[in-house]
Amino acid sequence: MEGQQKILIVEDEDRIRRLLRMYLEREDFIIVEAIDGNEGVKLAKEQPFDLIILDLMLPGLDGIRVCKAIREEQMTPVIMLTAKGEESNRIEGFESGADDYIVKPFSPREVVLRVKALLRRSQAMPIASHHATAKNVLVFKYLTIDNDAHRVTANDIDITLTPKEYELLYFLACNHDRVYDREQLLKEVWKYEFFGDLRTVDTHIKRLREKLSKVSKEAAQMIVTVWGVGYKFEVDDA
Structure with missing residues (x-):
């Protein structure tokens, strides 16, 4: 439907995919699913998405490699979803190009809030005048x-x-x-x-x-x- 935002969920656990789909569709998002890293990269490159929810531990390509592959061609916002909460994993996720990081177990409502926050762009960000040569x-x-x-x-x-x-x-x-x-x-x-x-x-x-x-x-x-x-x-x- 026109005006709806489309989200790609790359997650190998059926239960988690169903849960995320249910909560996100309630908020009028269009959901596309991938069950492994290779399928996730293929879908991300074949069609435009407004946001990608990406599990770190995936069969085939893991989430880090998927994110790097996506970043080679596009800057679609990415939320990394993982059971690993150690600092090294978080940094590795950000280094690959992820914009946000949520550790399992998580609240589905929190994921929805983070999705909306990441999609929301400030419409009236102040512009510095210091040595500005053009408006933006x-x-x-x-x-x-x-x-x-x-x-x-x-x-x-x-x-x-x-x-x-x-x-x-x-x-x-x-x-x-x-x-x-x-x-x-x-x-x-x-x-x-x-x-x-x-x-x-x-x-x-x-x-x-x-x-x-x-x-x-x-x-x-x-x-x-x-x-x-x-x-x-x-x-x-x-």
Whole structure:
């Protein structure tokens, strides 16, 4: 039906797929299912989806390899679903391009809330005026963010970011020199008000700095940790 958003669920457990389908269809989403990694990649590349829910442990290709394969061609939002809650698994999921991470066992209602939060894009994100040369382009000393093209460059080199890494950087850059704690960032970037793992913010900040640092250490250093408080995007006016 026109206007409905389509979600791909890649999960080998029938019970979990049925549960997610039931709750998401109640919210008027169109659901397509895949039972293994190879089928998930095939479907993701054959047709457009608004969001993908992807299990980490899958027969055939695992969720990490599926996510990397999808990221080679598209930036569809991905929620990683897994029974593994260790920090290393979470980081590995984010490194592969996942935007969010939910650990089993989970509340189906929480999954629905996270799906809606990830699909919701801020329609009125403030635009920084600092050295702006166009309405949706932010130009700083070491970094340029073109929001119309969702393009980030440093030293004239493109930096490839996941959707959530981009949104986090853009939000901080739009509100440069203002400190945000982790709860505020979860609310503003992830749209989480009543749930969310605070380490999600730390992991994304870490990955963002690493990617920026490969191109420009100065750009990476613009993301500053304010110990005991949170993070800010610091502008050097010199």
